[in-house]
Amino acid sequence: MNSLRHDFIQSCLRSVSSASPNSNDAQNPEATRKYKYLDVGCGGGIFASSAARLPNTASVTAIDPTSEVIKVAREHQRGDPMLSQPGRLQYLNCAIEELDSHIEGQGKESFDFVTVFEVVEHIDKPAAFLRQALAHLKPGGWLIGSTIARHPVSYLTTKIVAEAPWPIGVVPPGTHDWNKYVNPSEVREWFAHENHELHTRNVETSDNEGRIEAGDKYGVVRVEGCIYLPLLGWKWAGGTAESR
Amino acid sequence: MLSRPASKSSRYICKACRSAINASRKRKFGTNSITSNPTSDDIYDVVTVGGGPVGLALLAALKTSPSTSHLKCLLVESQSLAKQKSWSLPPDAYSNRASSITPTNQSFLEAIEAWRHLDLTRVQPYDEMQVWDAGNAASIQFDWSAEAIKYNAPLRTVATMVENSNLSRGLLRRIEDVGAEESMMSGWNVKGIGNGIDDPEGCNLSTWPVLELQQIGSEGSQNTKQIATRLLIGADGINSPVRTFAGINTNGWDYGRHGVVATLQVESSSDPASPFQNSVSNDDFDSALEDFLSDDPKSSSSSSQPNFENITPSNRATAFQRFLPALGGPIAILPLPNNHASLVWSTTPQIASYLKSLSPSAFTATVNAALRLEQVDIQYLFSLPTTISEPNNTSPHESELTWRLQHTKSTPPSRSPPWITALQPNTIASFPLRLRNATSYIAPRIALAGDAAHTIHPLAGQGLNLGLGDAECLSRTIRYAVEHGMDIGDLMALQGYSGERYAAAVRVSTGVDLLNKVYQIGSGDGLVGSLLGAARGLGMRAVGMVPGVREAIMRTVD
Numbered sequence: 001m002n003s004l005r006h007d008f009i010q011s012c013l014r015s016v017s018s019a020s021p022n023s024n025d026a027q028n029p030e031a032t033r034k035y036k037y038l039d040v041g042c043g044g045g046i047f048a049s050s051a052a053r054l055p056n057t058a059s060v061t062a063i064d065p066t067s068e069v070i071k072v073a074r075e076h077q078r079g080d081p082m083l084s085q086p087g088r089l090q091y092l093n094c095a096i097e098e099l100d101s102h103i104e105g106q107g108k109e110s111f112d113f114v115t116v117f118e119v120v121e122h123i124d125k126p127a128a129f130l131r132q133a134l135a136h137l138k139p140g141g142w143l144i145g146s147t148i149a150r151h152p153v154s155y156l157t158t159k160i161v162a163e164a165p166w167p168i169g170v171v172p173p174g175t176h177d178w179n180k181y182v183n184p185s186e187v188r189e190w191f192a193h194e195n196h197e198l199h200t201r202n203v204e205t206s207d208n209e210g211r212i213e214a215g216d217k218y219g220v221v222r223v224e225g226c227i228y229l230p231l232l233g234w235k236w237a238g239g240t241a242e243s244r
Numbered sequence: 245m246l247s248r249p250a251s252k253s254s255r256y257i258c259k260a261c262r263s264a265i266n267a268s269r270k271r272k273f274g275t276n277s278i279t280s281n282p283t284s285d286d287i288y289d290v291v292t293v294g295g296g297p298v299g300l301a302l303l304a305a306l307k308t309s310p311s312t313s314h315l316k317c318l319l320v321e322s323q324s325l326a327k328q329k330s331w332s333l334p335p336d337a338y339s340n341r342a343s344s345i346t347p348t349n350q351s352f353l354e355a356i357e358a359w360r361h362l363d364l365t366r367v368q369p370y371d372e373m374q375v376w377d378a379g380n381a382a383s384i385q386f387d388w389s390a391e392a393i394k395y396n397a398p399l400r401t402v403a404t405m406v407e408n409s410n411l412s413r414g415l416l417r418r419i420e421d422v423g424a425e426e427s428m429m430s431g432w433n434v435k436g437i438g439n440g441i442d443d444p445e446g447c448n449l450s451t452w453p454v455l456e457l458q459q460i461g462s463e464g465s466q467n468t469k470q471i472a473t474r475l476l477i478g479a480d481g482i483n484s485p486v487r488t489f490a491g492i493n494t495n496g497w498d499y500g501r502h503g504v505v506a507t508l509q510v511e512s513s514s515d516p517a518s519p520f521q522n523s524v525s526n527d528d529f530d531s532a533l534e535d536f537l538s539d540d541p542k543s544s545s546s547s548s549q550p551n552f553e554n555i556t557p558s559n560r561a562t563a564f565q566r567f568l569p570a571l572g573g574p575i576a577i578l579p580l581p582n583n584h585a586s587l588v589w590s591t592t593p594q595i596a597s598y599l600k601s602l603s604p605s606a607f608t609a610t611v612n613a614a615l616r617l618e619q620v621d622i623q624y625l626f627s628l629p630t631t632i633s634e635p636n637n638t639s640p641h642e643s644e645l646t647w648r649l650q651h652t653k654s655t656p657p658s659r660s661p662p663w664i665t666a667l668q669p670n671t672i673a674s675f676p677l678r679l680r681n682a683t684s685y686i687a688p689r690i691a692l693a694g695d696a697a698h699t700i701h702p703l704a705g706q707g708l709n710l711g712l713g714d715a716e717c718l719s720r721t722i723r724y725a726v727e728h729g730m731d732i733g734d735l736m737a738l739q740g741y742s743g744e745r746y747a748a749a750v751r752v753s754t755g756v757d758l759l760n761k762v763y764q765i766g767s768g769d770g771l772v773g774s775l776l777g778a779a780r781g782l783g784m785r786a787v788g789m790v791p792g793v794r795e796a797i798m799r800t801v802d
Contacts, residue, residue: 050729
């Protein structure tokens with residue numbers, strides 16, 4: 001699935017830029033640009049370490065409130081001299097609310113990408129969580145994530161099959177709570193709502209520093225569904241669970 | 245997938261990772277004692293052991309693609325690459341190690357911009373393969389003529405004969421072109437391979453291969469080097485030390501046969517059916533086509549150019565292979581430019597050493613006999629003494645050949661093989677024929693390519709082609725891994741390579757092995773042998789007659 005994440009990030013970048021971000025054309029400023037990532041809920045660092053290896057990555061800051069997984073992530077980092085380069089990949093054992101105190105001096109809105117892969121389905125209050133995460137995003141930056149849709153199929157795959165006893169199950173029972181899953185339409189609605197709220201707020205504030213914008217704070221929400229096929233691996237599903 | 249483990253039971257290392265860590269701890273090759281990790285100067289992304297065409301093609305491919313050109317690469321070769329780069333032969337002499345390159349591999353070499361660095365006056369594309377069997381009267385012709393006639397196009401190349409040295413030199417020139425000469429260490433041996441250490445104050449390189457290199461010709465520890473690599477590639481031949489280090493076994497057997505190679509001079513015939521005389525050049529064909537398509541009435545009356553409606557696509561060259569079941573294997577004559585040809589004769593070790601002991605004129609007579617006479621006649625020639633005893637210095641082989649040609653009953657193929665006129669001095673050599681396949685082409689931080697992974701019978705000319713296919717697939721696999729932020733030495737990153745190449749190698753080597761077995765039938769003199777030989781002949785004719793089967797066979801080795 002991690003490869004699909006990178007393909008998705010590339011397709012998001014391509015949707016706003018005509019140049020390929022991966023080309024080595026020195027004339028093109030987009031090509032030589034280097035990106036800063038904030039990976040929230042990084043776990044063992046599968047995504048964070050892969051982002052740190054990309055040639056056009058400036059740095060990756062990866063956080064997780066669970067100390068055991070941060071230990072695993074740091075141990076994995078030690079096994080790769082490239083990831084151990086100073087400033088390339090930093091793991092922090094903290095929650096998103098505590099991040100500011102760990103990255104003092106960097107200021108808000110300092111990351112090109114804020115990534116939340118397989119996190120939101122574990123969060124009690126996703127709206128507050130996302131607002132915290134979005135506060136670190138640069139203007140023009142992307143929030144990229146993945147989560148499980150709340151759909152009968154995902155109940156079958158992630159609860160009944162995945163949490164089954166050995167030899168069928170792959171995760172311990174209780175890992176997921178189906179009621180916490182969110183659907184693409186709910187995500188879109190929330191961002192539309194956020195845009196509306198912020199727009200209203202900006203118009204009413206006198207101290208708006210000339211920031212009255214005709215446009216929204218958050219741009220188009222892109223969603224792609226993916227599915228795990230036994231023997232074949234993770235594949236794009238050509239739509240989402242809702243749109244089927 | 246988890247951002248937080250729900251319970252203690254989930255804090256474990258999965259079985260696959262555990263076995264990978266244990267497997268890499270146990271690996272060892274040669275003598276090696278590693279007490280500290282190499283410094284960052286000596287840590288590489290890709291180290292390839294072996295500077296043959298496969299290793300060179302891989303390096304050229306990695307340095308050509310923008311996604312992988314930044315990788316820190318090293319190629320280690322024990323022989324002198326400088327000597328290979330300065331290889332040069334006059335136009336009337338050809339190396340006896342030449343390979344038949346398929347169009348797919350030619351496209352790969354063009355894509356990595358190495359093809360244009362070959363001396364293209366020394367390569368020979370051929371349009372046709374004549375295959376026939378000394379055990380019966382069947383013959384089959386492989387070419388793309390059905391397509392050429394259907395589309396009114398020049399004949400598509402079946403394959404191109406290239407001297408291995410021409411290919412290696414071209415690849416070395418390309419590597420210099422992209423400024424990667426510093427990535428090659430020539431004249432260095434791999435003394436040992438081990439693993440790095442888990443340095444508490446630094447990195448944990450316990451899964452990283454560490455090679456101890458020694459410069460050849462130097463004693464003691466003056467010229468040794470220790471290097472670590474993220475991915476170690478074994479392109480180091482059939483006895484691959486890298487494969488041994490990885491603990492990978494091989495399956496296979498020795499064929500009990502030798503391949504005798506030589507460079508021959510052939511007669512340039514004025515016979516229009518001769519493969520060495522173009523009836524219509526491709527340029528004439530193109531201009532005749534233009535005239536035909538234009539509505540200009542004036543052009544249709546031009547008499548100097550061939551009438552388009554009457555000409556057939558011209559034949560540049562033909563490869564010939566005659567199966568000799570009673571004599572241990574096939575004899576193949578592969579065309580080279582300037583009336584030269586490459587010989588590959590798979591036969592028993594006894595016949596091989598007999599052939600190598602012959603004088604040049606006796607040798608050429610025997611080759612001509614092998615292409616034209618019946619097997620009993622050829623066998624008689626093998627019983628003749630090798631020293632010249634006749635007064636006019638003619639070998640007994642030549643006189644026997646002359647006499648028996650008048651009486652032979654064997655059936656030639658639809659295009660006759662060329663008459664061999666001379667043997668290029670000092671080009672006779674032989675090598676044992678073996679089938680080998682590694683049980684796996686990958687291991688954590690290891691990949692095998694070329695003969696290190698697989699060795700096959702030469703009768704279909706596919707050995708080097710498989711190796712070049714490996715190089716192409718491996719460079720593509722590494723490119724995908726880099727573009728997706730993977731650790732290129734990770735087993736998961738390498739699995740795509742293994743899946744694609746293992747299947748391809750097994751397909752080709754099994755097919756070739758089966759073909760060889762089929763053509764060993766009928767090696768006895770008895771009734772059963774000749775009946776089976778006749779049955780095989782029927783099979784060959786059937787393959788030729790059923791539409792599409794020939795093309796399907798050609799496509800699998802295209």
